[in-house]
Amino acid sequence: xxxxxxxxxxxxxxxxxxxxxxxxxxxxxxxxxxxxxxxxxxxxxxxxxxxxxxxxxxxxxxxxxxxxxxxxxxxxxxxxxxxxxxxxxxxxxxxxxxxxxxxxxxxxxxxxxxxxxxxxxxxxxxxxxxxxxxxxxxxxxxxxxxxxxxxxxxxxxxxxxx
Amino acid sequence: xxxxxxxxxxxxxxxxxxxxxxxxxxxxxxxxxxxxxxxxxxxxxxxxxxxxxxxxxxxxxxxxxxxxxxxxxxxxxxxxxxxxxxxxxxxxxxxxxxxxxxxxxxxxxxxxxxxxxxxxxxxxxxxxxxxxxxxxxxxxxxxxxxxxxxxxxxxxxxxxxxxxxxxxxxxxxxxxxxxxxxx
Numbered sequence: 001x002x003x004x005x006x007x008x009x010x011x012x013x014x015x016x017x018x019x020x021x022x023x024x025x026x027x028x029x030x031x032x033x034x035x036x037x038x039x040x041x042x043x044x045x046x047x048x049x050x051x052x053x054x055x056x057x058x059x060x061x062x063x064x065x066x067x068x069x070x071x072x073x074x075x076x077x078x079x080x081x082x083x084x085x086x087x088x089x090x091x092x093x094x095x096x097x098x099x100x101x102x103x104x105x106x107x108x109x110x111x112x113x114x115x116x117x118x119x120x121x122x123x124x125x126x127x128x129x130x131x132x133x134x135x136x137x138x139x140x141x142x143x144x145x146x147x148x149x150x151x152x153x154x155x156x157x158x159x160x161x162x
Numbered sequence: 163x164x165x166x167x168x169x170x171x172x173x174x175x176x177x178x179x180x181x182x183x184x185x186x187x188x189x190x191x192x193x194x195x196x197x198x199x200x201x202x203x204x205x206x207x208x209x210x211x212x213x214x215x216x217x218x219x220x221x222x223x224x225x226x227x228x229x230x231x232x233x234x235x236x237x238x239x240x241x242x243x244x245x246x247x248x249x250x251x252x253x254x255x256x257x258x259x260x261x262x263x264x265x266x267x268x269x270x271x272x273x274x275x276x277x278x279x280x281x282x283x284x285x286x287x288x289x290x291x292x293x294x295x296x297x298x299x300x301x302x303x304x305x306x307x308x309x310x311x312x313x314x315x316x317x318x319x320x321x322x323x324x325x326x327x328x329x330x331x332x333x334x335x336x337x338x339x340x341x342x343x344x345x
Binding site for chain 2: 154
């Protein structure tokens with residue numbers, strides 16, 4: 001059990017943290033969400049058939065936890081103290097170099113239904129089929145959200161330009 | 163009233179407010195065109211999902227219809243850029259990554275020599291590794307570029323950086339040169 005736990009943490013922690021951070025834009029809350037996802041995984045009674053399902057399950061659960069926190073009355077009445085939320089893109093720690101922080105900042109500003117597909121597709125390199133599985137949506141819906149989300153990102157970037 | 167009487171009765175007059183013939187044709191035509199484009203796109207997507215080389219049979223209508231304005235989609239194969247088997251490399255493995263959210267694509271680049279070396283280490287069977295390798299060209303100057311588009315297509319290219327013109331504006335060629343610098 002302990003071995004399984006350390007394998008899970010090693011394999012998915014960084015990726016889940018980035019996904020949680022893209023939703024929470026705050027380090028402490030992102031870490032809380034990831035921990036909660038792991039705890040729920042350990043308490044899960046139904047066996048998860050394989051590694052791909054396991055990964056999808058963890059991502060989906062992490063996103064749900066984030067959305068629950070964001071919707072909670074407590075969260076809406078508070079302001080994160082962490083200053084890093086002002087420049088979220090710099091604190092997301094991607095495992096590769098990107099030159100365009102402004103676009104990532106714009107992506108993080110999108111509403112949830114656009115942000116998660118766009119973040120998973122472009123920054124975590126998931127396919128449309130995988131994202132549809134993770135978010136429990138049809139592939140066509142994901143394609144539409146990617147297209148509309150891209151238009152929203154363009155709008156945000158255009159508004160920012162002097 | 164018998165059946166014959168009903169059949170012989172005067173036909174019901176046409177509804178007066180019925181739209182004139184032809185008014186809905188424009189809409190119907192555009193709907194059919196959209197459906198055709200979508201079908202073509204789905205076929206292309208299915209091909210790429212199976213790992214086939216989509217670039218060999220490009221359906222420009224589908225591409226433009228789905229991801230209009232994506233410049234890299236219009237990229238034609240050049241002397242330096244040829245299609246390659248999709249290897250599904252990860253961002254972490256790549257020498258260079260370009261994420262173009264506003265244009266709807268991502269590019270991953272890696273020196274082909276490095277990919278082949280790691281493939282050799284992983285597989286015992288050497289014959290599979292050399293598949294698709296060109297007979298000529300300096301190995302160290304070849305770059306593998308994998309492009310993923312917003313409509314789900316994944317295409318891969320093999321770029322001979324030595325053959326790239328000095329002032330190229332071709333996105334894949336430019337990206338391959340950047341990859342060589344980063345590697």
